[in-house]
Amino acid sequence: MTDFSTELLSSDRRGNWIRLRTIILVRWIAIVGQVSALLVAQFGFGLEIEYGLCYLAVGVSVIGNLVALFVFPENKLLSETENMFMILFDILQLGFLLFLTGGLNNPFSFLVVGPVTVSALVLSVRSTLIVATLAIAMVTLLLNFHLPLRMQEFFILRIPDVFLYGNWGAIVIAILFSSLYSRRVVTEMSSMADALAATQMALAREQKLTDLGGVVAAAAHELGTPLATIKLTSSELMEELDDNPELRDDAALIREQADRCRDILRSMGRAGKDDLHLRRAPFSAVIEEAAEPHLDRGKAIFFEHLGLVDGPEIPRPAEIVHxxxxxxxxxxxxxxxxxxxxxxxxxxxxFVRIMDDGKGFPPHLIGRIGDPFIRRRRSEKERSQRPGYEGMGLGLFIAKTLLERTGAELSFANGTNEEMGHKEDGLGAIVEVVWLRSKFDANASSGSLGQNPRVEA
Structure with a gap:
């Protein structure tokens, strides 16, 4: 995965993906709700509050929306900082309305939690901390500083202090809980989306390598005719240039190189032909093919086929090998x-069992193996062992996802001396992959290579 694609997939850039049009739409909904609440309070319940200042606060939001609507294009993407200031403005505007309408005595004071939750969903941790801190500070000030709610008879609507402080505690807890919960959920979703994207990229790369053989075969076929023409023409030139040894040698060199190109394309064409035998192979051969890139990495790899033959023939799609x-x-x-x-x-x-004589999987992570991006602090020895890896989560997630797409079931465990008596040194990791033959074994469904394709004359 390139740095550019990693940057696009990074969850830290979610704050740059929100369109201005979305913020404007959400704010229009809030404006309609605020105006409706003020009209009901004024004409439905006859509350005596500073309606002029309240409508002024709502009007500021309306003016801001209209300016953003007509000055900026609808498809404008807001940056992280712009989104944070948009949310901060909404919190301050809501706080001013609550100051004018009774503070935490107003049942709508719980709406302060909304902008903080939105920030936790789309902004970075730093921006969310700023928004949450401002929200908590604002509700703390509203606890003691606010204009009272009065009826037409100038009777003050005020809840007892115990409930007032209870509202404050409930709002603060809701801010903290909703922020942490929303952040956790969106992080899990983002990690899963990033890991699935990485899996698709890995599978696409493997599929491209598989398809390359067909391209080579087609190239060999298409280039055969022009190479034959070059060879024929160079032969005729050699006959006509018998009296000019230097030019005859040049023509001979052209024919020699044409023959060489023909031989190279012929060998490449044989390797890339869409042969039915290349679509499937013995079970043990597929396992050895998957291990081939790691045979010369300084560790001994032993294969043990618990059968008298190489096993049933199976399909060999890119998912299995990769x-x-x-x-x-x-x-x-x-x-x-x-x-x-x-x-x-x-x-x-x-069955396939892959075992090693290492330290095994960390016991506290065995239940989470296969989840993407398992993070843990690594020692210097582990860093030198795998210098390019941040953790064991993504690679095993890709393997688990690809193999499960073929119908496999995977299990991860640590071995014991009794279970792995042929090992010399302690515990080690065991990964077992199991397929049902009815779903996986090509011979179970077809039993042969199929009918020979008809060759057209």
């Missing part, structure tokens, strides 16, 4: 000296 390759890479990275890969099959299921 998923198993990630699991084997993780085992090689954390193994001390040795990795064991066992394959086994019976009438109903296919």
């Amino acid at each position: 998923g198993l390759r990630n699991l084997i890479q993780n085992a090689v990275d954390f193994a001390r000296t040795t990795v064991w890969i066992e394959t086994e099959w019976d009438e109903e299921r296919l």
Whole structure:
């Protein structure tokens, strides 16, 4: 994944994705609600409050919306700072209205929680802390500083102090809880979205490498004719240039290089042909293919096929090879000296077990393995072991996601000396991948390579 794509996927940039039009729409809804509440208070309940100042506060929001609507384009994306100031303005405007209408005696004082929740959903932690701090400070001031609510008979509407302080405590708790809860949920969603995007990119890359063989075969076929023409023309030139040795040698060189290009394309074409035999392979061969890039990384890898033959023939899509390759890479990275890969099959299921002689999975993380972006502090030894990795979450998430798309079930555990008696040194990690043969084994459904395609003359 490139730095640019990582930046686009980063959850820290969510605050730059909100359109000004969205903020304007939400503010219009708030304005309608505020005006409706003021009209009901004035004509429905006959409350005596500073309606002039209240309508002035609402009018400021209206003017701000109209200016933003006519000055800026509708598709303008607000920056993190612009969004924060928009939310701060809404909080201050709401606080001024609450100051004019009884402070925390006003049942609408709980609306202060709304802007803070929005900030936790879309802005950074720093911006959310600023917004939440301002909101808590504002409701604290409104506890003692506000204009009273009066009826037409000048009777003051005021709740007892115990309920007033209860409202303050409830609002502060709601601000903190909604901020933390919303932030946690949106972080989980963002991490999952980032991990799924990374999985799709990894699968697309693997699929491109698989499709490259077909492109090579097509190129070999298309370039065959012009190369044959070059060879024929150079041969004729050699016959006509018998009396000019220097030019005849040049023509001979052209024919020689044309033959060389033909041989290269022929060998590449054989490797890239869409052969049905290349679409599937013995079960053990697919496992060895997945492990091939890690055979020369300084760790011993032993294969153990618990059967008399290489196992049933299975399809070999990119998901299987890339998923198993990630699991084997993780085992090689954390193994001390040795990795064991066992394959086994019976009438109903296919098994792959990948074991290493490392320290094993951290016990407190075994239940979370497969979740994206598991963060933990690493020692200097682990950093030197895997210098390019921030954690073990994303790679295993990609492997788990790709393999589960093929119908596999994965389980993660740590081995014991009794279970892994052939190991010399302590505990190690075990990853087991299981498929049902009825869903996975090509022979279970077709039993052969299928009918030979008809060759047109």
